[in-house]
Each structure stands twice: as structure tokens, then as C-alpha cells.
Amino acid sequence: GAGVSQSPSNKVTEKGKDVELRCDPISGHTALYWYRQRLGQGLEFLIYFQGNSAPDKSGLPSDRFSAERTGESVSTLTIQRTQQEDSAVYLCASSLEPLAGGYEQYFGPGTRLTVT
Amino acid sequence: GENVEQHPSTLSVQEGDSAVIKCTYSDSASNYFPWYKQELGKGPQLIIDIRSNVGEKKDQRIAVTLNKTAKHFSLHITETQPEDSAVYFCAASSSSDFASGTYKYIFGTGTRLKVLA
Numbered sequence: 001g002a003g004v005s006q007s008p009s010n011k012v013t014e015k016g017k018d019v020e021l022r023c024d025p026i027s028g029h030t031a032l033y034w035y036r037q038r039l040g041q042g043l044e045f046l047i048y049f050q051g052n053s054a055p056d057k058s059g060l061p062s063d064r065f066s067a068e069r070t071g072e073s074v075s076t077l078t079i080q081r082t083q084q085e086d087s088a089v090y091l092c093a094s095s096l097e098p099l100a101g102g103y104e105q106y107f108g109p110g111t112r113l114t115v116t
Numbered sequence: 117g118e119n120v121e122q123h124p125s126t127l128s129v130q131e132g133d134s135a136v137i138k139c140t141y142s143d144s145a146s147n148y149f150p151w152y153k154q155e156l157g158k159g160p161q162l163i164i165d166i167r168s169n170v171g172e173k174k175d176q177r178i179a180v181t182l183n184k185t186a187k188h189f190s191l192h193i194t195e196t197q198p199e200d201s202a203v204y205f206c207a208a209s210s211s212s213d214f215a216s217g218t219y220k221y222i223f224g225t226g227t228r229l230k231v232l233a
Binding site: 004033035040041042043044045048056059091093103104105106107108109110 | 122148150152157158159160161162165205207209220221222223224225226
């Protein structure tokens with residue numbers, strides 16, 4: 001079946017502009033995660049959605065970052081007034097209900113964001 | 117906060133040799149430890165995982181060991197092949213996170229494995 005998809009695959013933007021990144025999770029996956037991966041670095045947790053519960057936003061680095069998810073479908077990550085340090089690959093992952101044993105996170109291919 | 121350290125950052129082995137990657141974690145409540153493989157231009161993919169109620173798990177050429185007392189776990193790849201070349205990430209999660217409804221991994225910084233033909 002279809003995996004996690006993300007769009008766009010690449011985004012180049014000028015410093016100060018806003019960008020919106022999209023994630024389509026695997027159908028039926030109630031949990032959705034966003035991570036940031038800087039060049040040569042590990043995965044940095046940003047935000048987690050689980051069903052209709054309040055999202056865990058503890059990893060968002062600043063108030064320029066926000067994310068939304070409608071129900072158990074598409075999620076968008078928005079970065080306002082982009083800075084050069086925002087340049088990274090943004091990865092989305094989804095999983096089944098964690099409390100029901102849905103431990104495995106399935107990752108999308110990522111969006112490579114370059115802020116010039 | 118919780119921290120996961122991973123070593124080495126790069127590892128080169130000859131084809132057919134074994135490779136070992138090690139991680140340590142700080143949160144004693146962690147109870148689930150996945151390993152992900154990331155190929156160039158792709159998202160990470162789960163290759164093996166272990167829960168804290170077992171000490172070792174094996175899947176063909178890949179095995180993971182867990183030492184809860186020392187709070188470290190390792191990935192072992194035997195009979196390495198060129199297609200094993202990738203970046204490998206360890207991660208740790210926590211049952212306390214599950215209970216509160218928060219569920220996230222803390223990832224290590226990755227190991228770039230090169231298998232030389």
C-alpha cells in the first residue's frame with residue numbers, strides 16, 4: 001500500500017518568507033510526527049499528533065514554527081519568517097495508535113528546505 | 117532531558133566482516149529501542165527493535181542486544197554487504213511517555229556505515 005508522502009520534495013525560499021510543508025500519513029495511522037534533520041545530524045523531534053488529543057508541541061524550536069492536522073489525515077508544518085538556520089530536511093512519520101502497540105514509525109522521504 | 121548517545125559516527129568495514137554500533141540512553145524508564153536505516157535521499161526505515169523485557173533479538177544478519185543495567189544497546193550486522201552501506205540511527209522511547217499520551221523517540225546522532233567491496 002501507499003506509504004507516507006511529503007510535498008514538496010525540495011523547497012528553496014528566501015529568508016523572511018513563510019513556507020508550508022505537507023505530510024500525508026498512511027491511511028489508518030492515528031499518530032503523526034514531525035522531525036527536523038540538519039545536514040549530517042540526527043533527527044530532532046518537533047511535534048506529535050495523536051487522534052483528537054492535544055498535540056505535543058514540546059519540540060518546536062520557536063513560535064515561528066506551527067503545525068496543524070485535521071482529524072487523522074493530512075498535516076501541514078508552517079515556518080514563518082524563515083531563517084537560514086531553518087535549512088534542513090523535514091521528515092514526517094506516522095504510526096498506529098501507540099498505546100495499542102503501534103510502536104513502529106513509518107517515515108516519509110522528507111522535504112529538503114533551503115533558505116537563501 | 118533524555119539523551120541518547122551513539123558511537124561511532126562513521127564506520128568502515130570490509131565486505132563480509134561484522135559491524136557493531138553502540139548507543140547509550142539516560143532515561144531508566146525507557147522500554148523500547150528501535151534501530152532505523154536511512155539511505156541517501158530517503159526517510160529512515162525500521163530494521164529491528166527490542167523491548168526492555170528481552171536482552172537480545174535477531175533477524176537474519178541483524179541482531180540487537182540490550183543491557184538495561186548499563187543502559188546501553190547495540191546493533192550487530194554480520195556478513196556485511198555493500199547494500200548495508202547507509203546511516204543507522206538508534207532511538208529510545210519511554211513507557212512513562214506512553215502512559216501520559218506523549219509518544220516520541222529520542223534519536224542518536226547516527227552512524228554512517230560504509231561497506232567496502
